[in-house]
Amino acid sequence: MNPDEIRDASLLELFQMEAVTQVQVLNDGLLALERDPRAAAHLESCMRAAHSLKGAGRIVDLEPAVRIAHAMEDCLVSAQEGRLLLQPSDIDALLMGADLLLRVATPGVDLEADIAQLQARLSAAPVARTRAEASAPAPAPQPAAPVAASAAAAADDERVLRVTADTLNRLLGLSSETLVEAHRLEPLNAAMLRLKRQQSEAARALETLREQLAVQQPPPDARVQATLDHAVQLMGDCAQTLGRRMDELDQFGWRMTHLSQRLYDTALACRMRPFGDGIGPMARSVRDLARALGKQVRLDVEGDATQVDRDILEKLEAPLTHLLRNALDHGIESPADRQAAGKPAEGVVRLQARHSAGMLVIEIGDDGRGIDLVQLREEVVRRELSTAPTVARLSEAELLEFLFLPGFSTRTAVTEISGRGVGLDVVQNMVRQLRGSVRVHQKTGVGMRFVLEMPLSLSVMRSLLVDIGGEHYAFPLAYVTHALEVPHTAIEQLEGHQHLRFQGRQISLVSARQLLQYGNAMQTPDPASVVVIGEHGSMYGVAVDRFIGERTVVVQPLDPRLGKVRDIQAGALMEDGAPLLILDVEDLLLSIGKLVADGRLARVDASGSGSVAGVTRRQRVLVVDDSLTVRELERKLLTQRGYQVAVAVDGMDGWNMFRAEPFDLVVTDVDMPRMDGIELVTRIKRDPRLQNVPVIVVSYKDREEDRQRGLDAGADYYLAKSSFHDEALLEAVEDLIGRAHT
Incomplete structure (x- = not known):
């Protein structure tokens, strides 16, 4: 609650705020007193908390709160003076009083019976003791003044302000951007250094030219010599000025980086609590x-x-x-x-x-x-x-x-x-x-x-940065079991899949390029860089192109309009401002499970062929059509010829399936709800990772302008349903992706 809200709050609300704080003091002190009933410091803190609430109750004219706090205060004073040795039953009663103080300001709650019971229990406590217990020697109470003084000093040093979580998040985001921008001075400094080297080379060239002219016969014109001398002098002045400015830039860059780091660390500390x-x-x-x-x-x-x-x-x-x-x-x-x-x-x-x-x-x-x-x-x-x-x-x-x-x-x-x-x-x-x-x-x-x-924080994440397909990705370290360099000789072939031995067990090896649907295969370096994820029965090794190193990155949520992006959790920025994606390891494990179930794991070896381990993968065709009849006709026709076929009911469904799973060919209608076939073809051909997948359009529209529109969008074949026959489709499919593998 900010100062304006505190000023606007009623006295009853202020009492409730104070009660929450003081009751926490009572709870902590009473639990400590249950272990050591003679602890003077805890007796003092509990008595002061009860006394404060009694005074606050009088100010807001809350008579039940005054009665509760007064009964508790009497009991605690008796314990302080050595007339009462607190027993577990007394602690029960005092804790009951603390609970009542939290409820006493609630409108419409009748606590009279509970208050009467509390007063009876606390007033009977000294009487219930034997004289021996009551007269048991107690250690002299420790002076509370130094504690209070130190607490007051700490309160002055640690003033607490209430700030909204959204404000803190924005502050952390801005500070991280400032840190990134500060690092942009490094390439500028490097450019200035290159400029200084070029200037030095030019100065040497001028000096060499002047020396050559000095021995030339006949000697050069005086004006040429004077101009050359002036140029050498200017070049020297320029070198000195450039050197000074580079020193200033270097100092400025260091101060900016240091200040940005301190700002970021302070903003992050604002989100932290004990x-x-x-x-x-x-x-x-x-x-x-x-x-x-x-x-x-x-x-x-x-x-x-x-x-x-x-x-x-x-x-x-x-x-x-x-x-x-x-x-x-x-x-x-x-x-x-x-x-x-x-x-x-x-x-x-x-x-x-x-x-x-x-x-x-x-x-x-x-x-x-x-x-x-x-x-x-x-x-x-x-x-x-x-x-x-x-x-x-x-x-x-x-x-x-x-x-x-x-x-x-x-x-x-x-x-x-x-x-x-x-x-x-x-x-x-x-x-x-x-x-x-x-x-x-x-x-x-x-x-x-x-x-x-x-x-330590949801806003920052310690991550293992890797390179996959020329792009930077981050594995959250919390999900990384191990990072390995595996020689190709240690990769084994078992039951049609590649495995490696890790901690005495065999784990499957998976290509990160295949998981993230990079179509271009790459020769895997030897040794291969492998990130081990999962646990127990679902542990896998993910082969990446190379390790970059560990970094603490600031988590940047993806735009909510993107929805849930498969295998991706969030985004972040590198120190030089380059973007990277943070992988969703739990999603990755589900994706790996599907690849294993379908027998579609690609090889990870020096050949970089990307073929399925041990077998040749059947070509997959996606059929997109809103007509059930046409959809089933095409599916059966292609399936009987040996292709693996998936179907989608409209363009939007087809686009989502196409992005989520690898396909070798798309066969699509044109007129469909939500997204028509022309837009589907256009999206496919605009995506750098998907544009090489061939597309066949099958439509009732057989005018020349319709055909041209489909081909202009990027379709490889345009077949008209009015003159459609089985062999025409099959010939087009075989022409684009070859005969079906069996």
Whole structure:
């Protein structure tokens, strides 16, 4: 809320804003006091928060808030003075009061019964203690003044302003453009250097000419000599001026680049928030759920100051909550079971955030029972997800992947917390939306650990840049398993496909040029540059032309008018301003799966032939016609002759299919809805990657001007349906792409 909105807000709205802040202080302090009831600093912070809300309640004439805060304040003062040693039941009551303070300003909510219950519980707390507990010695409270002073100083240094997300996104975009523009000075500097070299060569040439004239007999005219001397002097002055200007340009370029980088880094930092900002309520949730389950659980958080993109932080709440609930319900045992197993009665759930290799890594682990692998194997077989012999051969990592399937659960009974199989599949889907991955590790009887790895920011992405067909593309590093240089001798032929050995297993080799539909085959260098993507059963090696290196790129969303572009996620700019496309690895894996299923994987070898590995590919023909009769007639005719045929119902459908899949020939009608055949032919012939595919037009229009219009658009044949016969079409097809391969 900006200052104008704050000025316009009602007193009640201002109280609600303050209540959110102060209740968070209460929650954090009370959870700490549950572990150490005598902690003077936490007692002081909780008492001050309650006191502030009591004063705010009086100002806005909110009498119920005053009563709640006063009851909490009395209890906390008793604890400060050593007359009360806070017990878990007292913490329950104080947390109940914190929840009531959040609801008390809501219109139409009657909290009288809850407030009366809270007052009774808190007022009875000192009486319920034994005299020994009440008189237990307490350490002298630590002076709070230095803490308050440092907090005030920090508040002055860290003033918080509310800025819209759209404004931050625009600022980051502008700063990235500034960084790109700053790098444009480098080629200018290089041009100036070339100019200086040329000037030096010209100066030497003039000096040589002057020396030759000096020894010439008869001597040259005095005016010629004077003009030459003047030219040499001017050239020297020019060299000095050019040198000074080059030094100034070099210093200016360095300052601009440095300043642009600082601007970009600062704009990026504006989008970052401490990890602790997004997990504030989780400690309270863990505590309440553990109490409800009758368990003793402590949440340890490490790396709460780790900087995380605000968009990622918001989307992490749901998956982290799922994992924490699973840890409490599935992992941590009851106190009795833990003591019987030789463990402390109190279980520990650890939540850790850190930066590693340009990525954000979050780990959630517990010291509970882990997973019973025998039970898990039996459950996989019972659900008919795999056969018993196959399951018996699965490694532990492969077996644990079943936990992420929708509806899968090892629980036999459904509770309010778990057992329906909803949770881990949601976690995996959400993490994938953040361009990340999730792995699970466990040790039976010792505990379980989930590792979430994702980019530091959705606005910038650490990527592996490659060259494919003379264009730059980026693989998000979060999806890259490995980057390899593979000699051709290491590429093997298995079951009709090319494979390479990676980490003790065979993985299929795929041509990036084929995936991105580059028609021009290229001789693959030896060794081949291969990017390994996917995981477990769906791991592939994608052969690219060459590696460029790792870069951090600013993600630029594609124009929404383009819709979803196959295999492409977004765009970006290189440091010199050159555009590049960021690949959608999940889309690539789907595209590879289709190529494998159709047996259309192209070879990746030194020949660069692009032929299908081990076999000759059948020619594919796309038939586009809005008439079902004509469409089926042409399809059957071509299929019987041995061609592989796909059909489209109109020009727009045909255009989309043609861009998505490779075809050797297009047969199209002219008069069709949404897009006619002439426009379809025109689009095909204007696309540099598709223009070499031949097109046959088959139309009822057989006038000479209609025929000429089709040929002018780029059609290779124009056949009239009025005089159409089977052999005419087949002869045209064979003339353009040859006889069908079988």
